[in-house]
Amino acid sequence: MTPNFNESPVALARQLLGWTLLIDGVGGVIVETEAYDVDDPASHSFNGPTARNGAMFGPPGTAYVYLIYGLHWCLNFVCRKAGHGAAVLIRALEPTHGLDVMRQRRHTADIRLLAAGPGRVGQALGIDRAFDGLTLNAPPFQLIAPAAAVDVASGPRIGITKAAELPWRFGVAGSPFLSRRLA
DNA sequence: CTTTCGATGATCT
DNA sequence: GATCATCGAAAGG
Numbered sequence: 001m002t003p004n005f006n007e008s009p010v011a012l013a014r015q016l017l018g019w020t021l022l023i024d025g026v027g028g029v030i031v032e033t034e035a036y037d038v039d040d041p042a043s044h045s046f047n048g049p050t051a052r053n054g055a056m057f058g059p060p061g062t063a064y065v066y067l068i069y070g071l072h073w074c075l076n077f078v079c080r081k082a083g084h085g086a087a088v089l090i091r092a093l094e095p096t097h098g099l100d101v102m103r104q105r106r107h108t109a110d111i112r113l114l115a116a117g118p119g120r121v122g123q124a125l126g127i128d129r130a131f132d133g134l135t136l137n138a139p140p141f142q143l144i145a146p147a148a149a150v151d152v153a154s155g156p157r158i159g160i161t162k163a164a165e166l167p168w169r170f171g172v173a174g175s176p177f178l179s180r181r182l183a
Numbered sequence: 184c185t186t187t188c189g190a191t192g193a194t195c196t
Numbered sequence: 197g198a199t200c201a202t203c204g205a206a207a208g209g
Contacts, residue, residue: 034201042201052194070192072202089201119202159201179202 001145002137005060005079009035009086012079013170016088018146023125025142026098028115032091032171032178034157036076038084041162045085055133056085063141065122065132072119073127077136091158091169092116094177095124117179153182 003015013033021027036043044053044066055064056078064076064087076087093115095102102114102124115124122128136143151173156164158180171182 036201044201047195050195066201067193069190069200069202071190074201076201091201117202157201161200 002061002143003077005077005136006081007079009037009079009088010168012077013088013168014152016077016090017152017170017172018148018150020096020142020144020146021090021093021125022097022142022144023127023131024140026101027125028093028096028177029146029172030090030092031094031175032116032169032182034089034091034170035086035168036089037086040166042157042160042164042166043085043087045087049085053085056087057083058133059135061136063131063134063136065127065129067129068119073122073129074118075122075125075127075131089118090121091118092171092175092177092179093121093124094172094175112176116177120179155182 013035016030016033019030021030045056049057055062059082060079062078064078075090078087080086095114103109106114106124115121153173154167154170157169171178
């Protein structure tokens with residue numbers, strides 16, 4: 001079972017909440033996402049393909065990984081259709097698998113700080129440039145469907161300056177593992 | 184609780 | 197040379 005990646009980024013961002021994301025058996029439940037569409041000034045794909053964003057124009061179900069602020073690796077799921085340039089940023093997980101590994105990578109014991117934020121997700125899962133362009137439908141990735149429907153909250157995306165008003169950040173309502181609270 | 188600021192480097196103009 | 201889909205520590209209420 002895999003998510004339906006042939007969706008708009010907004011639809012996929014909502015759909016992914018509640019799925020369990022593991023890399024080599026380490027990870028947790030996706031509780032926060034952000035949508036980035038083509039024709040979206042905030043998206044890395046807005047000005048067309050470049051060396052960095054090439055994976056965004058690959059087939060749906062591709063990982064797009066990039067380094068931000070020279071320090072933090074961020075993970076996205078490419079969606080809609082090949083060549084389109086749409087993706088969903090994985091912003092936070094509720095840690096469930098491989099807690100000890102994530103605590104070592106993150107240098108903290110606080111479960112709430114293991115994967116609450118895109119840079120933290122990258123560090124907790126051991127992501128780097130080598131994951132850019134890999135398919136999400138095979139190891140080391142593993143995706144497990146939600147057991148039950150989740151209550152979705154939404155709000156403006158974080159840390160962007162363009163199209164900042166669009167409510168394209170989504171989260172599991174009331175989850176204590178969000179990067180920031182969400183109405 | 185809140186705000187501010189430095190770290191750190193690839194990418195694009 | 198400026199920007200950047202961030203984090204953590206420090207300082208101030």
